[in-house]
Amino acid sequence: MTDSTETGFADAVVRLAHLVDHVFDEVSRRHDLTAAQTQLLCVLVGGxxxxxxxxxxxxxxxxxxxxxxxxxxxxxxxxxxxxPRDRRAYQIALTEEGTRLAVLTHRDVAAGLDALAAGLPAAELTLATSILTRITDDAAVGTAGLPQPAS
Structure with a gap:
């Protein structure tokens, strides 16, 4: 295992992204879905x-x-x-079967991701959660320094 001081932040995040992708792939396979379909269902769990x-x-x-x-x-x-706010537009909603599968896949993805951090002490898990939440929240509102495509 590589010491975290030897690995830069970007390298660690890339390795984490691969692990997250693996969790989505495994859960998706178990439910006869693609990873993209699982992500869609997980997003739609909220309505x-x-x-x-x-x-x-x-x-x-x-x-x-x-x-x-x-x-x-x-x-x-x-x-x-x-x-309901714009009769010209549509929203995407889960069906009854979609809801059942979305809840299952969301639960399984969450369990798989939680397992990745199972060995962390509570204080480190809290810190990691705080940092990841800040990064994702900043990216969602556009304040993260995301690279722009070359002109």
Whole structure:
């Protein structure tokens, strides 16, 4: 195991991202889903979401999201419902079967991710949670220093 002082922050985050991807892949396989479908279901656990907000949450291009939603809709896991605030727009909502599967996959992903940190002392886990929450919250509001594409 590599000493954390020998590894830079970016390297550690990349390694963590691979572990998180692995958890999503394993959970997805167990439930006959792709990792992208599992992520979609996990996002929708909180309730119906419009396509624009869903695209932002999943960091997908419009065409990729449309294809993903179409595939999950064909499996009767989600449905398009009229947005109550804008009759021209739709939100994506879980069906009854989608809700059941979303709750299961969300629980399994959370358990897998919690297992990654199971050996940490409580104080370190609290600190890690605080740091990761700050990073993700900052990225969500656009204050993180995300690299911009080259011109």
């Amino acid at each position: 119906p979401i419009g396509m624009t907000d869903l695209r932002r949450a999943l960091k997908l291009e419009k065409s990729s999201l449309t294809g993903l939603v179409d595939r999950v809709e064909r499996r009767s896991l989600v449905t398009r419902v009229r947005d």
